[in-house]
Amino acid sequence: MRSASAEPDTGTRARIRDAAVLRFAKSGFGASVRSIAAEAGVSPALVIHHFGSKDELHAACDEHVLAWIVETKRQNMGKAARGQLLEVLAQADDMAPLVGYVLRSLQAGGSVGRTFVEHMIDDAEQYTAEAVADGIVRPSRDERARVRYLVYSSLGALMLSVTMNPPEDPEDVNAAVRAFTDDLYLPMLEMFTEGFLTTRRMLDDYLLYVSDPPGTGGEAEDTDGTAA
Amino acid sequence: MRSASAEPDTGTRARIRDAAVLRFAKSGFGASVRSIAAEAGVSPALVIHHFGSKDELHAACDEHVLAWIVETKRQNMGKAARGQLLEVLAQADDMAPLVGYVLRSLQAGGSVGRTFVEHMIDDAEQYTAEAVADGIVRPSRDERARVRYLVYSSLGALMLSVTMNPPEDPEDVNAAVRAFTDDLYLPMLEMFTEGFLTTRRMLDDYLLYVSDPPGTGGEAEDTDGTAA
DNA sequence: GTCGCGGCTGAACGCGTGTTTAGTGTTGAA
């Protein structure tokens, strides 16, 4: 039942799907079927006729955007390194609606956003492993946790920035992304290069704490820290 | 017309307002007036009777939560240092709905979220200035930008984490917050203490770039780096 | 008393939603 390759990317159905992606990116997933139909230049009934329901249309959009993501990644393997995937994606200006769609899905906790984050984490883990091997990046006590922290931080910061300063014309998502990176590239680089704290005390204290938590004595203590 | 102190925090109106805050936190601002009325044990008409419209109810909730924030901050000046405001807020378990409300407002780009971020930035700027003066934190080339980066990163990461792993019972927002910090505290501390990169090259290159951008020669060039 | 008044409600209104239905025009095969 995979319709990914069975159907062409032209024709009315694809036009409706693209209009839906655009409208969802612009107005969120609450956008009405009627507005999507208007954008595609068809009747609302035809939208339902082709996709069955709004939810299935949403799912079709998710699938389409996801396929686009993996394709773009495949073509930009090298450039996408060091977690700059989003910036690479945003460079192709005509792809801006898809970036907006991803951000909407991130915001709504949709499946596209979820798998997008997972992809980014998996990729970043691979890239940082290479960078550590090359001596460019310091090793971590928990590589997976660090990668998750980095992805959540950068993606979350971007998301928050776009939410707080939404572009007037939603076509300009990439402009917003660029403004974000322009603003925060220096402090990020500073943090990455020089760190933030001058003393190791907090880190050492924490390491001591997790390796030998308070209340030691051999009793089976659960991991919940409510008693602390 | 300030109703903050003119009206008591008991009575039907306050009960409706609290129910609305809870409902908004649980289901987002799309929650229906009817569901709020049901939660408060009154008729939908009474909600409108007291607040005029759903938008005005939303505004009243914003005002209430905002007042609660500044009050909590006032009481926890010391503890709230080092950007741990949200954790402090989440400690009082009965206040969980309000934390959820803030997260919803952050997600929706509402006024509460916006001023909350501004407050956090202002506070963090003050705290980091003190910490720099005390020699605990390294100075930055652009303190304001660094503070914005830190707030956006940490808040965005938290937001993303909660969005991707929503608590089953929305009462457990603080549990989700705690799970988030438990997971990512080590990598954050690592990053803050030891940094990420082993070499200064990227930072130095960037600093060289911004102080002497390519295409020098005196012509008035805009700041857009599309040519790069 | 009985009046007024404010808290409060059930029922409805108008609207926008997703979806269905009945029917149009077109196109290609038999």
Added chain:
DNA sequence: TTCAACACTAAACACGCGTTCAGCCGCGAC
């Protein structure tokens, strides 16, 4: 030509929404 399948639409349906309206109840003032 005739039939069937197809893309497509106008109109309506059922429903949930925010909101309004008319009126009920209980309580303090006169």
